[in-house]
Structures are given as structure tokens and as C-alpha cells.
Amino acid sequence: MKFPEYRARRTRRTPILRNMVRETQLAVDDFIYPLFCVEGTDVCNPISSMPGVSQMSVDRLAAEAREIRDLGIPAVILFGIPDHKDAEGSEGTNEDGIIPRSIRAIKAAVPELIVVTDVCMCEYTDHGHCGLIRDEEVVNDPTLRLLSLQALAHARAGADIIAPSDMMDGRVAAIRRTLDSEGFDHLPIMSYAVKYASAFYGPFREAAESAPQFGDRRSYQMDPANRREALREAQLDVNENADFLIVKPAMAYLDILRDLRERFDLPLVAYNVSGEFAMLKAAAQQGWVDHDKVMLELLTGMKRAGADLIITYHAKEAAKLLNHA
Numbered sequence: 001m002k003f004p005e006y007r008a009r010r011t012r013r014t015p016i017l018r019n020m021v022r023e024t025q026l027a028v029d030d031f032i033y034p035l036f037c038v039e040g041t042d043v044c045n046p047i048s049s050m051p052g053v054s055q056m057s058v059d060r061l062a063a064e065a066r067e068i069r070d071l072g073i074p075a076v077i078l079f080g081i082p083d084h085k086d087a088e089g090s091e092g093t094n095e096d097g098i099i100p101r102s103i104r105a106i107k108a109a110v111p112e113l114i115v116v117t118d119v120c121m122c123e124y125t126d127h128g129h130c131g132l133i134r135d136e137e138v139v140n141d142p143t144l145r146l147l148s149l150q151a152l153a154h155a156r157a158g159a160d161i162i163a164p165s166d167m168m169d170g171r172v173a174a175i176r177r178t179l180d181s182e183g184f185d186h187l188p189i190m191s192y193a194v195k196y197a198s199a200f201y202g203p204f205r206e207a208a209e210s211a212p213q214f215g216d217r218r219s220y221q222m223d224p225a226n227r228r229e230a231l232r233e234a235q236l237d238v239n240e241n242a243d244f245l246i247v248k249p250a251m252a253y254l255d256i257l258r259d260l261r262e263r264f265d266l267p268l269v270a271y272n273v274s275g276e277f278a279m280l281k282a283a284a285q286q287g288w289v290d291h292d293k294v295m296l297e298l299l300t301g302m303k304r305a306g307a308d309l310i311i312t313y314h315a316k317e318a319a320k321l322l323n324h325a
């Protein structure tokens with residue numbers, strides 16, 4: 001008997017063999033591209049910690065949507081930055097607010113582009129927390145009504161998928177009930193089921209102007225040390241009839257993606273967050289890593305861990321690479 005008997009390298013010898021045995025395929029239609037929508041006209045504010053990403057005014061969205069569609073990216077997720085913020089986040093439920101107007105602009109330009117909307121209070125509140133504050137605490141149940149009304153405003157403007165990111169208990173059920181009673185029983189909910197209190201959201205808070213003005217988000221977002229709790233969080237959202245489950249962030253939480261993949265059959269979404277994006281950009285700018293290769297490796301890792309879809313600021317650049325591969 002020759003040694004070694006089994007040679008794993010046999011199937012790695014040529015590019016064609018490697019393609020044949022590749023287990024994970026990264027595809028452009030896995031991507032959801034985030035957009036930051038601001039008031040004003042002809043605004044395109046680059047976000048310094050997120051090279052290549054900008055806040056954009058509504059009049060710019062039609063061209064942006066066409067570019068995204070032309071790359072083959074099926075969906076965008078919208079974040080709104082209103083001019084007016086107050087303690088109750090009242091702009092969030094305005095049916096003519098920044099997000100409803102952005103949805104209408106995108107759907108008018110590219111009807112087939114799927115518009116997902118982030119539903120949360122933090123972009124609309126002057127204190128920057130994801131819910132209403134009473135006695136310096138984020139209160140759960142009174143926040144649910146406002147989240148439901150925000151989701152309804154998005155639905156009425158033509159959103160295709162509602163994505164609550166606030167981490168209040170019971171919000172999927174509350175939003176589902178509101179949507180169903182208003183004739184939107186066909187609209188899926190993509191729940192940020194497992195969202196950690198992560199330092200990787202730093203650049204996003206610059207982009208969305210949503211950093212909390214006091215305290216932090218640890219009374220509603222999850223402790224990064226917890227794994228079993230992620231299964232409980234996801235189970236609650238499954239029970240409340242969520243249609244997609246998001247795990248956020250992605251890179252440091254691939255085990256959680258895998259856990260959810262094994263436990264639940266719903267489409268699973270990895271959120272490749274702003275700090276992950278910024279770290280790669282910074283390292284690549286220094287010439288310390290190969291940007292494109294590391295990017296594709298990270299995105300492939302998220303799919304291999306179990307994600308069906310990836311929300312990523314890399315969507316456009318990754319699509320360009322995949323389209324020319």
C-alpha cells in the first residue's frame with residue numbers, strides 16, 4: 001500500500017477541478033445594499049469612515065437604484081436621516097418623511113428592485129436610543145406602537161420588506177398585526193432577530209447620525225458573550241411569524257449564523273456591518289491586505305456559515321468582481 005492512501009490534494013489540482021468541488025457559491029443575488037437617505041437636493045455626503053459610501057438625497061436615488069439594478073443586485077435596505085429629531089422620534093411615523101419619499105423615488109425608477117426598510121427609532125430620536133425614554137429607561141411596550149406605525153408608513157409608500165432593528169420584545173408580532181389589519185398581509189418581515197450590542201456599529205452611527213446621546217444599547221441589544229440566548233431570541237421571532245432572520249454583526253458571529261441555520265428553516269441573513277467594512281478598507285489602504293480577495297473571502301465565509309443573503313456595503317464592488325469573473 002502506497003503512503004498516503006488518501007490524497008486530499010487530488011481534487012485541488014486544476015481550476016476546473018476546484019470549481020467542480022466548490023461547496024459554497026457567492027452570487028450577486030445574495031446581496032442587499034444599504035442606502036443612507038437624507039433631506040435636501042443634490043446631496044451626496046461621503047461618510048469618512050466608510051470609503052465609497054455616501055448619504056444621498058432623494059433626488060439622487062433613481063440613478064443609484066438603476067446602477068444597483070444594472071449590477072444585478074436584487075435589493076436595497078434604506079436608512080433615513082431626518083432633519084428633525086425629537087424625544088418621541090415623531091418623524092419616523094410621518095407618511096411623507098424621508099423614508100416614504102425615498103421608497104417612492106426608488107420604486108418609480110426601478111419597480112423591480114426590492115426595497116427593504118430598516119424600522120427603528122434611533123435615527124429619529126434626539127437622544128439616539130431605539131425606543132421611547134421614560135425615567136432614563138428605554139421602555140418596551142409604548143415603543144411598539146410607534147414601530148408599528150413606522151412600518152405602516154413604509155408599507156403604504158411601497159416598501160417590499162419591513163426590517164425591524166430596534167430589539168424591543170414583541171415587535172415582530174406587533175408590526176405583523178398592524179400590517180395585516182391594514183391590508184399588508186403579503187409584506188414579509190425581515191427581523192433583526194439576533195442583534196448584539198456591538199462596537200462594530202461605530203461608522204454606521206456617523207452615517208446615520210444615530211449615536212446614543214447618553215448610556216449605551218446594552219439594555220436591549222444582546223451581550224456578545226451569549227450564544228444560547230441567540231437561539232431564544234430567534235425562536236421568539238419565528239413564533240411571531242418573522243419571514244427572514246438576521247444575525248448582526250457577521251464576522252465575529254459566524255457560529256451564531258451556523259446555530260440558526262441548523263435550528264431554523266427560514267431564510268437567514270448576515271449583516272456585514274459598518275465596522276467590519278471600515279476595518280477592511282483601512283487595512284487595504286495601508287497596503288496590508290488584498291482588499292478584493294479578503295472581501296470575497298469574508299463574504300464567502302458568511303455564506304459557508306449558513307447565510308442565504310448578506311446585507312453588505314461591499315455589494316456593488318463585490319458584484320462588479322463577480323460579474324467579471
Ligand code: PBG
Binds near residue numbers: 120201203275
Ligand atoms: C439601528 C441600526 C444600526 C445598524 C443597523 N440598524 C445601529 C445600531 O443598532 O446602533 C448598524 C449597521 C452597521 O453598523 O452597519 N437602526
